[in-house]
Amino acid sequence: MRSLPFDYLAEVQRRVSKVAAVVSTAAPTPLPPQHRHAVHDAMLEDVCHPAEIVGKRVRYRLDGSKIIKIYLDPKARNDTEYKLETFSGVYRKLSGKDVVFEYPMTEA
Numbered sequence: 001m002r003s004l005p006f007d008y009l010a011e012v013q014r015r016v017s018k019v020a021a022v023v024s025t026a027a028p029t030p031l032p033p034q035h036r037h038a039v040h041d042a043m044l045e046d047v048c049h050p051a052e053i054v055g056k057r058v059r060y061r062l063d064g065s066k067i068i069k070i071y072l073d074p075k076a077r078n079d080t081e082y083k084l085e086t087f088s089g090v091y092r093k094l095s096g097k098d099v100v101f102e103y104p105m106t107e108a
Helices: 006-016 033-047 074-095
Strands: 053-060 066-072 099-102
Touching (some): 033 074
Parallel strands (some): 066 099
């Protein structure tokens, strides 16, 4: 436990007019990368719930940025095709990663 500056405690005691003790908790430590990846993968599954993820690719651009392409099950295409941009926007807001949702090309 660390002590606070004396002038801060004096200011709190003056305003409250009683003896005050301030207790704070330590800031949470950041998640390790393995755990963060697992959380982001679980969020990805939740965002595109009606459809199943059948593939995932990471595309690295020349400028160093990367885009994640998520391939969804074509069986759910009728139910989810109009939601693809929404899936992308929600996942970007939650994780900060650029994602593109697509359906795999089927050979005819």
